[in-house]
Amino acid sequence: METPSMSAKPAVPNTVDRLIHEPARFQVMALLYVLDSADFVFVTQQTSLTWGNLSAHVTKLEEGGYLKVEKGFKGKRPQTMLSLTKQGRKAFQAYRQSMQQMLDELPE
Numbered sequence: 001m002e003t004p005s006m007s008a009k010p011a012v013p014n015t016v017d018r019l020i021h022e023p024a025r026f027q028v029m030a031l032l033y034v035l036d037s038a039d040f041v042f043v044t045q046q047t048s049l050t051w052g053n054l055s056a057h058v059t060k061l062e063e064g065g066y067l068k069v070e071k072g073f074k075g076k077r078p079q080t081m082l083s084l085t086k087q088g089r090k091a092f093q094a095y096r097q098s099m100q101q102m103l104d105e106l107p108e
Helices: 023-033 040-047 051-063 086-104
Strands: 067-074 077-084
Touching: 023 040, 023 051, 023 077, 023 086, 040 051, 040 077, 051 067, 077 086
Parallel strands: none
Antiparallel strands: 067 077
16 A cells, blocks of 8 residues: 655645535535525425534534524424525535545545
């Protein structure tokens, strides 16, 4: 087995968006990337995250400008809808490209 040389590239290049790279946030971003929007409850069920955990990650993504949170009512019940912003969609596309490039550059 070869040992890595000192000039080997790092496993995760500096171009990877750390806000998206965290596994739970990646799940949320990937889910919302294929949907126009989703109810908070639906996202909780699809990601298997707790309400508190999802809420913390949603807050970080919203503060980063990647996620839009709309609170309203469905009938008499409160409803929170989540969707990616244009910036969030672009960031996720760039993240995918960066990760794909990194994986393509790995030796076989």
